[in-house]
Amino acid sequence: MNYEVLAVLAGLALFAVMVAALIVGRRIGRRRLAEDPGAANGGQGAIDAAVFGLFGLLVAFTFSGAGARFDDRRSLIVAEANAIGTAWLRLDILPADVQPGLRQQFRDYVDARIDTLVLLPDLDASRAAMHRAGALQAEIWRAATAAVQRPGLSPAVATLMLPSLNEMFDIATTRRMATERHPPLAVWAMFGLLAVASAVLAGQGMARDRNPSLMHLLGFPAVLALVVALTLNLEHPRLGLITLTGFDQAIVDVRAGME
Numbered sequence: 001m002n003y004e005v006l007a008v009l010a011g012l013a014l015f016a017v018m019v020a021a022l023i024v025g026r027r028i029g030r031r032r033l034a035e036d037p038g039a040a041n042g043g044q045g046a047i048d049a050a051v052f053g054l055f056g057l058l059v060a061f062t063f064s065g066a067g068a069r070f071d072d073r074r075s076l077i078v079a080e081a082n083a084i085g086t087a088w089l090r091l092d093i094l095p096a097d098v099q100p101g102l103r104q105q106f107r108d109y110v111d112a113r114i115d116t117l118v119l120l121p122d123l124d125a126s127r128a129a130m131h132r133a134g135a136l137q138a139e140i141w142r143a144a145t146a147a148v149q150r151p152g153l154s155p156a157v158a159t160l161m162l163p164s165l166n167e168m169f170d171i172a173t174t175r176r177m178a179t180e181r182h183p184p185l186a187v188w189a190m191f192g193l194l195a196v197a198s199a200v201l202a203g204q205g206m207a208r209d210r211n212p213s214l215m216h217l218l219g220f221p222a223v224l225a226l227v228v229a230l231t232l233n234l235e236h237p238r239l240g241l242i243t244l245t246g247f248d249q250a251i252v253d254v255r256a257g258m259e
Contacts, residue, residue: 017199021200047201051194055198058187076178080171080175081253086167098143103258114255140165191228
């Protein structure tokens with residue numbers, strides 16, 4: 001699925017629905033004015049303010065949450081690059097005869113980790129690279145544990161080597177789970193519901209104008225559509241216009257240092 005296209009389509013759909021809701025709300029308001037021209041609207045104003053306030057809070061929390069998750073993913077990339085670099089350097093303390101094999105496994109592992117990113121938006125290819133990295137984790141762990149258990153080797157070698165491998169593997173899992181962190185569908189459903197409700201109420205507020213402002217009629221839905229599209233891109237930075245390519249270079253640089 002092309003999430004860049006999905007984000008644009010979601011924004012356009014919200015724009016169209018909100019424009020329609022504004023028109024419907026204005027027609028409802030004009031019909032009410034025709035039936036009761038002197039109707040007071042003080043109570044309605046309080047309700048409108050409450051709905052708009054709730055909608056504003058939801059927009060703010062959804063957007064700020066997407067931004068926070070985006071920053072977390074950037075930080076995790078740097079953390080994984082550091083963990084890989086540390087584990088690679090600690091290979092020097094292992095017996096010399098096992099180092100060449102482990103170093104090649106490390107190179108293959110980092111290549112697989114990079115492939116999980118560069119192969120996107122091809123999700124099948126990215127998942128295959130992820131599975132390959134998981135298999136290499138098991139191979140690296142078996143080789144490393146066998147190496148540190150050799151007779152005569154200082155226990156400090158295991159104390160230094162194995163925790164660094166654990167950290168390198170754990171951060172990969174943490175990054176994978178971070179990509180699954182998104183708002184529940186119920187939040188997006190409430191977002192759409194409040195957007196439509198706000199548009200209807202705004203349309204009712206425009207009922208007294210014979211010729212409503214086209215800028216307001218189209219501007220309000222357009223701004224919300226842009227916010228939704230940007231939020232979706234922040235939620236799926238690997239699959240849209242917003243990317244993490246600059247931070248991915250940290251792992252690429254670590255791999256380059258392994259030659």
